[in-house]
Amino acid sequence: METLLQVLLDGMLNGMLYALVAVGLCLIWGVMDVINFAHGEYLMIAMYVSYWLGFLLKVDPLISLIAGGIFIFILGAMTYWLIIRYTIGKPPLSALLATFGLAMLLKNLCLNQFSPNFRILSGTWLGDKTFQLGFLIVPVPQLVTAIVALVIVGLIYGMTKSTRFGWAVQATALDKEAAELMGINTERIYFLIFGIGGATVGIAGGLMPTYLAVHPEVGTMFSLIAFVCVAMGGFGSIPGALVAALLIGIVEALSGFYIAPVFKYVAVFGLYLALVFLRPKGIFGW
Amino acid sequence: MNHRALKRKDLFWLALVVLLALMPAVSAVATNTFLMHVLILILLFSAMAQTWNIIGGYGGQTSFGHSVFFGIGAYGAGMAVVTYGLSPWPGIGIGMVAAAAVAVLISYPCFKLSGHYFAIATFAIVEIFHRMFLVWYWVGGALGLDYPVVEQGLKNFMWYDTKTGYYYGALALFVLVFGIVRFLESHRFGYYLRAVREGQETAESLGVNSQAIKLTAMALSAALAAMCGAFFGQYNLRVDPSMVMSLDMSMKFVLVTILGGAGTLAGPLLGAAVLIPLQEYTRALWGGLGGGVDLIVFGVLIIIIVIKQPAGISGMVRDIAKHIERRRAAAKGGTSIDAP
Numbered sequence: 001m002e003t004l005l006q007v008l009l010d011g012m013l014n015g016m017l018y019a020l021v022a023v024g025l026c027l028i029w030g031v032m033d034v035i036n037f038a039h040g041e042y043l044m045i046a047m048y049v050s051y052w053l054g055f056l057l058k059v060d061p062l063i064s065l066i067a068g069g070i071f072i073f074i075l076g077a078m079t080y081w082l083i084i085r086y087t088i089g090k091p092p093l094s095a096l097l098a099t100f101g102l103a104m105l106l107k108n109l110c111l112n113q114f115s116p117n118f119r120i121l122s123g124t125w126l127g128d129k130t131f132q133l134g135f136l137i138v139p140v141p142q143l144v145t146a147i148v149a150l151v152i153v154g155l156i157y158g159m160t161k162s163t164r165f166g167w168a169v170q171a172t173a174l175d176k177e178a179a180e181l182m183g184i185n186t187e188r189i190y191f192l193i194f195g196i197g198g199a200t201v202g203i204a205g206g207l208m209p210t211y212l213a214v215h216p217e218v219g220t221m222f223s224l225i226a227f228v229c230v231a232m233g234g235f236g237s238i239p240g241a242l243v244a245a246l247l248i249g250i251v252e253a254l255s256g257f258y259i260a261p262v263f264k265y266v267a268v269f270g271l272y273l274a275l276v277f278l279r280p281k282g283i284f285g286w
Numbered sequence: 287m288n289h290r291a292l293k294r295k296d297l298f299w300l301a302l303v304v305l306l307a308l309m310p311a312v313s314a315v316a317t318n319t320f321l322m323h324v325l326i327l328i329l330l331f332s333a334m335a336q337t338w339n340i341i342g343g344y345g346g347q348t349s350f351g352h353s354v355f356f357g358i359g360a361y362g363a364g365m366a367v368v369t370y371g372l373s374p375w376p377g378i379g380i381g382m383v384a385a386a387a388v389a390v391l392i393s394y395p396c397f398k399l400s401g402h403y404f405a406i407a408t409f410a411i412v413e414i415f416h417r418m419f420l421v422w423y424w425v426g427g428a429l430g431l432d433y434p435v436v437e438q439g440l441k442n443f444m445w446y447d448t449k450t451g452y453y454y455g456a457l458a459l460f461v462l463v464f465g466i467v468r469f470l471e472s473h474r475f476g477y478y479l480r481a482v483r484e485g486q487e488t489a490e491s492l493g494v495n496s497q498a499i500k501l502t503a504m505a506l507s508a509a510l511a512a513m514c515g516a517f518f519g520q521y522n523l524r525v526d527p528s529m530v531m532s533l534d535m536s537m538k539f540v541l542v543t544i545l546g547g548a549g550t551l552a553g554p555l556l557g558a559a560v561l562i563p564l565q566e567y568t569r570a571l572w573g574g575l576g577g578g579v580d581l582i583v584f585g586v587l588i589i590i591i592v593i594k595q596p597a598g599i600s601g602m603v604r605d606i607a608k609h610i611e612r613r614r615a616a617a618k619g620g621t622s623i624d625a626p
Binding site: 109 | 348395398399400401402403405406407409410411413414417418420421533537540541544545578579581582584585586587588589592593
């Protein structure tokens with residue numbers, strides 16, 4: 001019983017991280033109907049930013065997560081300006097293929113510059129700290145990530161639901177041309193959405209080098225998991241992505257612990273397939 | 287479409303095949319191993335892309351799951367040779383049948399999904415198969431299958447001293463796959479398939495059984511992809527999950543076709559003829575520099591091609607042809623054929 005609860009806790013903490021990674025993708029997908037294949041690579045670059053800030057300048061990841069967010073905001077906005085802008089209105093796969101090229105470029109750029117070595121920050125504020133809650137052992141870095149994730153996902157959701165900018169975003173997502181006729185600068189909305197979507201994953205990446213090693217391939221798996229979260233949650237639904245991410249985290253932890261670690265992704269993707277066959281547009285989709 | 291133009295187009299393809307068949311007779315080509323290697327890969331990848339084109343281009347179902355079928359074919363041949371010490375031929379047959387069966391089984395529920403949901407479901411399927419094969423000891427697990435040294439020749443489909451045998455193997459594969467697609471293009475099944483792509487509801491209202499058409503196309507595509515996979519295994523003398531059953535391999539099917547021009551007969555060949563030399567020569571030039579320079583260049587080129595010409599290289603060729611024709615008409619002093 002105690003083991004089960006511990007495994008569930010770990011799964012939920014991991015699921016919150018997935019939610020933070022997926023929320024940006026969800027935003028971009030919901031508003032622009034674009035799958036950003038380089039999403040995991042954004043995460044990887046933010047992890048490198050945070051790692052090098054920590055390693056060279058002794059900046060703690062808790063502070064450099066801001067730098068990660070800003071850096072990936074710029075990277076995301078640039079991706080839109082230089083690449084995605086030209087794929088809108090073209091065959092639906094163009095954006096996916098172009099961002100696949102971008103993912104390949106970013107991954108190998110990092111491989112070339114930083115070597116394929118695994119790097120992890122040691123001696124950070126949160127470090128390997130844990131605390132005891134009853135019989136549960138709570139790892140502090142993961143808990144902080146989960147709290148940050150909850151805050152960010154809440155902020156993004158609140159922004160789309162109750163600010164003027166958020167209403168403009170919703171209008172653009174529903175009908176681009178009608179939104180333009182109402183005086184909304186959709187080009188700017190897209191630009192900012194790509195930036196904000198990047199910033200959220202940048203914040204996730206900024207926190208992670210405390211407890212997860214960074215290497216050029218680290219983003220690939222996160223990309224896939226984020227795709228599955230968003231698709232499982234339903235077209236552009238932020239609460240859906242959050243629920244799906246928690247579910248994925250829990251299934252991953254349970255199957256990894258009770259069956260075998262190699263099967264955890266089999267279980268995660270199997271769960272996705274099972275769910276999507278039952279509800280072809282995801283849990284919260286319409 | 288008029289009948290004479292079709293015939294002229296076929297003549298062009300026949301001439302191309304004859305030209306390709308004569309290639310190894312030129313000793314400058316036959317002795318240049320690297321050039322032969324690039325030519326074999328161009329033929330193989332254009333055949334692979336053409337198998338994807340059946341369901342992805344003509345059928346409009348963007349599957350990212352073709353490396354599963356490709357891998358099953360490679361494992362069929364590999365298991366026959368490595369595990370059971372047989373000739374690869376029965377393995378190729380079993381692999382093709384197995385791939386078609388798997389294709390039908392997984393496509394049946396997947397075809398209910400649309401757009402990005404379908405694409406992501408196929409990603410998930412590749413990842414599941416990849417991980418299962420990594421821990422499945424019967425098929426060699428993560429270590430994969432290493433081919434033993436056996437007698438060379440057509441019976442074992444292995445050659446060591448020259449690449450000519452593989453070249454003709456790849457050419458046969460190319461002719462077979464392109465022939466099948468050319469046949470489909472002008473027959474009832476091909477029209478049904480394109481009708482389903484353009485509007486499933488409309489096609490169904492006219493009496494086309496869209497689910498059956500899509501499943502048949504997927505099974506055919508999977509069986510042919512498995513055949514390409516078997517060739518790939520025989521050519522590399524090694525099969526392992528990351529090599530044949532990965533997302534990267536799936537992306538190659540899609541990239542080559544889309545960059546060449548999806549839904550056209552020539553697209554896969556054009557895509558392979560541009561991408562494969564790029565990939566191989568950048569690797570040969572910069573691959574040794576220690577990490578990824580070749581793939582950086584490749585990534586940039588993919589972005590540029592996708593942005594600049596979404597209809598693919600065949601779209602580019604069409605534009606150039608149109609341009610030339612317009613100029614010729616202008617030079618004759620006739621009215622320009624600037625029809626919109």
